[in-house]
Amino acid sequence: MSCKKFKILLSAYLDQEITQDEEKKLLNHLKTCLDCARELKYLKQMKRVFLLKERKEPQEFFETRLFARIKNKGKQPIRRVYFPVFRKSILVILIFFLLIVGLVNYKKFFYPRPTEVISDLLIDTQLEENFEEELLEIYYGPLG
Amino acid sequence: MEEDFELLAKFKKGDQQAFELLVRKYKTTVFNTIYSIMGNAQEADDTAQEVFLKVYTKADSFKGESSFSTWLYRITINRCVDELRRRKNKIISYETEFNQEEKLKLKDVLASKERDITEELRKNELQDIIQKAINSLPEKYRIIITLKEMEGLSYIEISQIMKISLAKVKIWLFRARQKLKGKLAFLYSQGE
Numbered sequence: 266m267s268c269k270k271f272k273i274l275l276s277a278y279l280d281q282e283i284t285q286d287e288e289k290k291l292l293n294h295l296k297t298c299l300d301c302a303r304e305l306k307y308l309k310q311m312k313r314v315f316l317l318k319e320r321k322e323p324q325e326f327f328e329t330r331l332f333a334r335i336k337n338k339g340k341q342p343i344r345r346v347y348f349p350v351f352r353k354s355i356l357v358i359l360i361f362f363l364l365i366v367g368l369v370n371y372k373k374f375f376y377p378r379p380t381e382v383i384s385d386l387l388i389d390t391q392l393e394e395n396f397e398e399e400l401l402e403i404y405y406g407p408l409g
Numbered sequence: 410m411e412e413d414f415e416l417l418a419k420f421k422k423g424d425q426q427a428f429e430l431l432v433r434k435y436k437t438t439v440f441n442t443i444y445s446i447m448g449n450a451q452e453a454d455d456t457a458q459e460v461f462l463k464v465y466t467k468a469d470s471f472k473g474e475s476s477f478s479t480w481l482y483r484i485t486i487n488r489c490v491d492e493l494r495r496r497k498n499k500i501i502s503y504e505t506e507f508n509q510e511e512k513l514k515l516k517d518v519l520a521s522k523e524r525d526i527t528e529e530l531r532k533n534e535l536q537d538i539i540q541k542a543i544n545s546l547p548e549k550y551r552i553i554i555t556l557k558e559m560e561g562l563s564y565i566e567i568s569q570i571m572k573i574s575l576a577k578v579k580i581w582l583f584r585a586r587q588k589l590k591g592k593l594a595f596l597y598s599q600g601e
Binding site: 272273276277280282307308310311312314315317318319320321322323324327328330331332334335338 | 429432433436437440441444445450451453454457458461462465466535536539540542554557558559563564579580582583586589590593
């Protein structure tokens with residue numbers, strides 16, 4: 266077994282979470298490996314650091330504040346409670362809608378409609394001039 | 410454990426006092442777990458309230474497949490993860506580097522005798538130093554080291570709470586300690 270594996274075992278050994286067989290192998294290894302023995306010393310030191318950490322109490326009137334919040338929560342409008350339930354459905358509908366829009370535009374892109382060709386003709390300046398002349402003839406009689 | 414199940418069963422039937430007893434029993438555990446992971450007492454207090462609110466509203470979803478405390482720890486950890494991610498988006502971070510004074514203080518305390526340690530424990534600075542070391546860890550290692558070192562849970566309990574394999578518990582604790590070792594290297598620099 267490599268030193269790295271023994272170091273992982275050391276961490277578990279410190280927590281008394283290794284099997285008897287693993288412990289036996291580890292203790293034998295520690296007799297000959299100075300590096301791992303030093304590592305065990307470090308880990309024990311670290312464990313001691315955490316033992317120095319004291320437990321704190323939550324702020325004053327924890328229960329009173331909590332029960333006030335519970336009471337207020339009961340008074341909240343129903344829509345706020347149910348909105349997250351619909352959120353997923355809205356998302357699914359939105360994705361579906363975008364897919365349909367994408368599909369329609371995809372067809373338009375590859376198969377352009379003939380109306381676009383007609384609209385091209387309409388912006389022909391010559392045609393526009395003829396159209397204006399025809400209009401003038403209708404209102405004022407033949408020109409010239 | 411049986412007592413917790415009984416209290417929860419009573420609460421599900423509408424006994425508010427049973428819920429109050431559960432809160433009284435676990436409020437310090439929940440608060441300290443959150444405080445250790447988040448590193449801020451005010452945030453820990455708010456989040457602990459959120460956790461008990463969730464227990465209040467979701468009590469029916471607890472089927473008794475694990476112990477009540479495991480379920481409560483899981484809610485607590487999930488809430489912490491949500492808060493840490495929200496904090497990440499807001500770019501709030503706490504200082505994790507030790508200054509020279511803090512290094513010397515921790516070293517002195519570790520070198521002192523038991524009765525001196527008890528005196529030192531009363532001082533807030535030492536608590537801040539230890540918290541800073543935990544804050545320096547990435548999210549998952551902060552959680553696992555809290556559950557092991559602060560809460561003293563077994564590997565099996567940790568694996569159930571974090572929903573990871575026992576092998577992963579071993580590896581993550583090993584890596585968390587390696588990272589902490591780097592952070593607390595000044596402790597080992599002299600007098601080996």
